[in-house]
Amino acid sequence: MAALPQISEAEFEVMKVVWKYAPISTNEITERLVRTTTWNPKTIQTLIKRLVTKGVLSYEKQSRVFVYTPLVKESDYIGQESASFLNRFYDGNIASMLSAYIDNDRLSESEIDTLRSLLSKGDKKREN
Amino acid sequence: MAALPQISEAEFEVMKVVWKYAPISTNEITERLVRTTTWNPKTIQTLIKRLVTKGVLSYEKQSRVFVYTPLVKESDYIGQESASFLNRFYDGNIASMLSAYIDNDRLSESEIDTLRSLLSKGDKKREN
DNA sequence: CTTCAAATATTACATCTGTAATAAAAATAT
DNA sequence: ATATTTTTATTACAGATGTAATATTTGAAG
Numbered sequence: 263m264a265a266l267p268q269i270s271e272a273e274f275e276v277m278k279v280v281w282k283y284a285p286i287s288t289n290e291i292t293e294r295l296v297r298t299t300t301w302n303p304k305t306i307q308t309l310i311k312r313l314v315t316k317g318v319l320s321y322e323k324q325s326r327v328f329v330y331t332p333l334v335k336e337s338d339y340i341g342q343e344s345a346s347f348l349n350r351f352y353d354g355n356i357a358s359m360l361s362a363y364i365d366n367d368r369l370s371e372s373e374i375d376t377l378r379s380l381l382s383k384g385d386k387k388r389e390n
Numbered sequence: 391m392a393a394l395p396q397i398s399e400a401e402f403e404v405m406k407v408v409w410k411y412a413p414i415s416t417n418e419i420t421e422r423l424v425r426t427t428t429w430n431p432k433t434i435q436t437l438i439k440r441l442v443t444k445g446v447l448s449y450e451k452q453s454r455v456f457v458y459t460p461l462v463k464e465s466d467y468i469g470q471e472s473a474s475f476l477n478r479f480y481d482g483n484i485a486s487m488l489s490a491y492i493d494n495d496r497l498s499e500s501e502i503d504t505l506r507s508l509l510s511k512g513d514k515k516r517e518n
Numbered sequence: 519c520t521t522c523a524a525a526t527a528t529t530a531c532a533t534c535t536g537t538a539a540t541a542a543a544a545a546t547a548t
Numbered sequence: 549a550t551a552t553t554t555t556t557a558t559t560a561c562a563g564a565t566g567t568a569a570t571a572t573t574t575g576a577a578g
Contacts, residue, residue: 357504376485
């Protein structure tokens, strides 16, 4: 599992759009982000370019515009970030992480129920 | 809840030592980090200095050396980072985060048990 | 073909970070 | 008091990031 390319926070916003709508053109990416952020279109172009340079996006010229496709899977990237987060802040200990979230975020009863059922589903899988 | 100062990854390593051993002198911090990292003492000095500038550490001259104390609580900082992580990667949804960890990290039966008991403890608290 | 507009590419620039080296100040030893 | 050592402060410098502006290329319109 070679380490995935580094994706900055701003670049990640771009990637969220690409992951959701790929294949997607420069203009479509730009239109969407202009609505959800305060970024100048030029800024968005730069971010897209950097993602290509980093090998996170590939593109194909379709008629006259570029159309982008992710080279990194969203789940892979989020998975990697999650593992790294857990290690950095909770020493890799999921229980202490969950415990902190429970203490700070004061989960609702229904959230707790959802989590409980997640844990039993996990059981099922292991039974196979 | 004013946003805490930004703490970089390397600075965070320094803070872990300070949080654990404060009040602690420059030399003690340096000695410990020299053992656990590959950093040059000069690098560690720089990091300490930056933390002071950022308002994360305060110091007091004790006889002839500086002794540092954190101005930011570890739990506050980790709490803020955790909330931000959850938002950025899981849309603030704890269940989907936990679900991803369960799927990727293949928790052991005893880990699952620990998590379950965490969830029941949460119950107790809410019953009060 | 030439011109214009749209798309893409190149350049810019400040701040933050990692990683030190050099310089100055303060204590200690002589 | 001066030299030496220790501690702290200042300076350095490249790469990443946020945030664009300018320049060039290319396809479309005339």
